[in-house]
Amino acid sequence: MGMTLTEKILARAAGRSVVEPGENIWVEVDLLMTHDVCGPGTIGVFKREFGANAKVWDPEKIVLIPDHYIFTADERANRNVDILREFAQEQGIKYFYDITDRGNFKANPDYKGVCHIALAQEGHTRPGEVLFGTDSHTCNAGAFGQFATGIGNTDAGFIMGTGKLLIKVPATMRFVLNGKMPDYLLAKDLILQIIGDIGVAGATYRTMEFAGETIEQLTMEERMTLCNMAIEAGGKNGVVAPDATTFEYVRARTSKPFEAVYTDADAQFYSDRCYDVSELEPVVAKPHSPDNRALARECQDVKVDRVYIGSCTGGKTEDFIHAARILKGRRVKVPTYLVPATQKVYEDLFTQKYDGQTLSEIFLGAGCIEPAAPSCAACLGGPKDTFGRMNEPEVCVSTTNRNFPGRMGEKTAQIYLASPCTAAASALTGYITDPREYLA
């Protein structure tokens, strides 16, 4: 009997020829990622359990990325970045993307920004490998045909010391998407559609594998958006089969060898769902749950106080290009916050052009707030002085990933999750707006 892509990766990592869903197996870890929120606790567990003088299992297989609470006066948040730095120096960690000058992030060439996008841009997301990260959106890297999932500090501390983890092999739910993507639809619409169909616990303990001709046409950034939100359906990981698009992206960023694997024709799936994307429409997830789906055009009476474009899910270069398509030559009616995921995305805003203008010229011309320093920012609320944080019970249309009560700060704030196109269209009217109104 055949295996799925995820089963094959886990079998290789376990040194076995075959694994089956439900089995508990020890896997060898290719990469462990942690950040400023969970890194200090992970380091604490590692030292407590392996000793104050213990050495990590492999200083080249740990990636430390400060990204969550960077541009804040919060002393404990700043201390947590210092803890990462001290540990990186002590252990000789090869990949530590440090920031020391918070007043001017551009003065820190090593600083990247949001970990999931930084991992991809720095060549750490490689087909066939096993990545664990102390962040639920680690599943983002499944876009590269990698097994990638989020874990807690204790499991991460265990990996730091041993390079191994005991995990359960997930069964795979396959989502086959066919048809040509209309220009008003983005991967964000596809994943919100799917989460709306299966619910926020619809993929708990399972893999979400995305396949079909639509997926093959998607760019790497769009595939990331899709896999990034697998966790919002409870999924253990999301995955897309690697192809020429994947190899081109990865090989441009790393010379490290990797071995891609693919789902067998006779693999067994927990479930199989098919979509014709040409029939889908732009959607939003209404408060307070990512599966509370509605058509954007059905929400046109919802008055919006602000729009937020940012995060690992919706703050990549292409996300801003899609927003610029809508905003060019027009004026926003509500405060519109732009938070590039990484320093590279930030640079792209000032160098990449759409229809003759740079993205930042388009945004500033439209009256958006100047692009902020790259970080997780208000996606998860954070310290009170976080850029874009919801401090009032207002309504926000956001390209982020989660809208449970209090996710962006104030617990009575109402967050509507949407694609960059829908977010931009909503900024122009001050109401939730279907982007087709601006894409003639």
Added chain:
Amino acid sequence: MSALIRGTIFVLDDNIDTDQIIPAEYLTLVPSRSDEYRKLGSYALAGLPERYGRFIAPGEMTTLYPIIVAGENFGCGSSREHAPIALGAAGVKAVVAQSYARIFFRNCAATGELYPWESQNRLCDEFKTGQEVSLDFAHNQLVNHTLNQVYELKPLGEVGPVIDAGGLFAYARQTGMISRS
């Protein structure tokens, strides 16, 4: 493991996510530091909507409710281990939910902070905050003393002994999976 845990319950609905269990602004607290561990406990469930009432009384560090009863998908959202830790530090011994999000469930076992029991049926509509219950580990039962009813739970299975031991590392040492030093 205690054979029995008795106490008052705090009742929650479905999809109580990690931001409601421990809001992101408190994630600067590092759980492996004992003073910050206790402080995390004082913010447990601080992100809940007001309708639930207060889980921890003003000025207190711990809760009067050692058992939480909840609906489906408890602990969904983030991978932050601060979530089970905040509950454990607040004095929660067990959650009895209809179902759990995967990472939260795993983090309960990894930290050994609390027992994630699953109920056979939906209890959160029937139970009310402040009712007195006993969790009977030997019989996989929850007794609601206020309603005078007994409810069946799903066996804890493999995670029971891990939490009994005090978490992943303690269990691994106890069973010889890693060295005792």
